[in-house]
Amino acid sequence: MLELDGIHVYYGNIAAVKGLSLTVHPGEIVTLIGSNGAGKSTTLRAISGLLPLRHGSIRFQGEDLGGAPDHEVVRRGIAHSPEGRRIFPRMTVDENLDMGAFLRKDEEEIARDREMVLDLFPRLRERIGQKAGTMSGGEQQMLAVGRALMAKPKLLLLDEPSMGLAPVLVDVIFETITRIREQGTTVLLVEQNALAALEIADRAYVLESGALKLHGPASELAEDEEIVNAYLGG
Structure with missing residues (x-):
């Protein structure tokens, strides 16, 4: 590969x-x-x-x-979850996940992948409307990985x-x-x-x-x- x-x-x-x-x-x-x-x-x-x-x-x-x-x-x-997380702190969890899918147009698959990410990281589902910068370090790391996965x-x-x-x-x-x-x-x-x-x-x-x-x-x-x-x- x-x-x-x-x-x-x-x-x-x-x-x-x-x-x-x-x-x-x-x-x-x-x-x-x-x-x-x-x-x-x-x-x-x-x-x-x-x-x-x-x-x-x-x-x-x-x-x-x-x-x-x-x-x-x-x-x-190829998607990259960088060192230091680099999430968008003023955006919500939901908006960060949207940014991961910014090159995609397949709305139905994007929705399925969002559910997949939220199943992988249930904590993100609980924080979906929260500003990313207010979350713990572990939650931000989950978001960084989840955002990368949204690029499929x-x-x-x-x-x-x-x-x-x-x-x-x-x-x-x-x-x-x-x-x-x-x-x-x-x-x-x-x-x-x-x-x-x-x-x-x-x-x-x-x-x-x-x-x-x-x-x-x-x-x-x-x-x-x-x-x-x-x-x-x-």
Whole structure:
């Protein structure tokens, strides 16, 4: 579904991602793990069209994204729930969900997808008319993911969905990611909670200083001594 081939991404003269290649197959949860500054979020931004490539290519469903603008990336079937949530605080929950579907015209399917999102996150149904900025951090994270799902993506990019959440809400978020995959959406996940990410992922890529360090089945990496010591509190 997604293929990154030797991508290089820069902030000015600083290389943030250095020659990264990876693949994501339909129906998978793939996770990127690594320390702060490893290039994980930058990779998602490049896929979304928010950052240009210096070198390399990104292909989605066999087609080169080739510097397509971010709205075109969404139109092709990739939605991004960004780090820090980035919900619209002065809009209601309902209005935020509407913004997720802004490129769509299929009103009946939009209504069905809204019900799907509200079933995934019952708390949002309870808060449907509430200003998003007045909700808790966990509720805002649910809204950020729900808003992305309203684009009806084939591939969902999730950036640090558990950041700043209480442990009980972290469990809810990861259970929901699994349910999203079961409903047919492929997921590329960036997550500081490496243990939780490896528990639900099919495969994992480990980034270090912008470059690929290790990759393989998530279950194997979860038992790798180097990974355990570096990221899992071993």
